Amino acid sequence: MLVSEIMLQQTPVVRVLPVWEEWLRRWPEPADLAREPAGEAVRHWGRLGYPRRALRLHAAAVAIGESHGGKVPASYPELLGLPGVGSYTAAAVAAFAYGQRETVVDTNIRRVHARLLSGAALPSQSLTAAEMRLAAQVMPDDVGASVRWNASVMELGALVCTARAPKCGECPVRSSCAWLAAGEPTPTYTPKGQSWHGTDRQVRGAVMAVLRVADAPVPQDLFRHAPVDLGFGTDGTGIPLAALHRLNCAPEQLERALTGLLSDGLAELHLGGFRLPA
Structure with missing residues (x-):
């Protein structure tokens, strides 16, 4: 329940379901996830977006093992104390997983x-x-x-x-x-969806796609300069690297993406290259 609630934040069910099913097959208990490096949670988050949620789920799994005997706590205050769990998620898990009377407002x-x-x-x-x-x-x-x-x-x-x-x-x-x-009065505002194409979020997502498939640190120059030989990336990074370079983003936008991923803990520098967190 906790996994699905966090995955469903700002993400439709149709996209979440296959990732959720694969996630629970891989890590059926919090302890299973906690034993893995945080980067594996990010890797198997796939293309759900907002991958910091994967880091928070991993941190929550660690906290559950350390403070709650390996079981997801049942009370709203204890749930709210887990990393990455806000008031809605705590109320939803307490209500729907444990049958408690909590005000759930989505x-x-x-x-x-x-x-x-x-x-x-x-x-x-x-x-x-x-x-x-x-x-x-x-x-x-x-x-x-x-x-x-x-x-x-x-x-x-x-x-x-x-x-x-x-x-x-x-x-x-x-x-x-x-x-x-009241005669179906019109809304006082027009809901606006979040843009994607050409944004920093798109570039960050393209960089993350490279890191998810890489089995070794990706040299920094491969992000900044596409090699003449498009067959680069014998570890499987070739296709996502080519997709990143097809974006033809401005150098400063790519630098913002790389710097932001480092500061958010979604990537780290190792042996001169970028990789998922260990």
């Missing part, structure tokens, strides 16, 4: 609450204290019912009360919806 739940209870087309652009209070107020007092409530509202938002094309005709609570009653 994007889907926020959208349902905004429309059903507040009459707004979309929730505010960032989570507010008022939203958290509202979610706590409407959640059933019974522990078991609260878990089902959180799961049901989340599914309603994911499958029916969607952001761009809500299926109001299929909604089981449409007769009580404040947004429908």
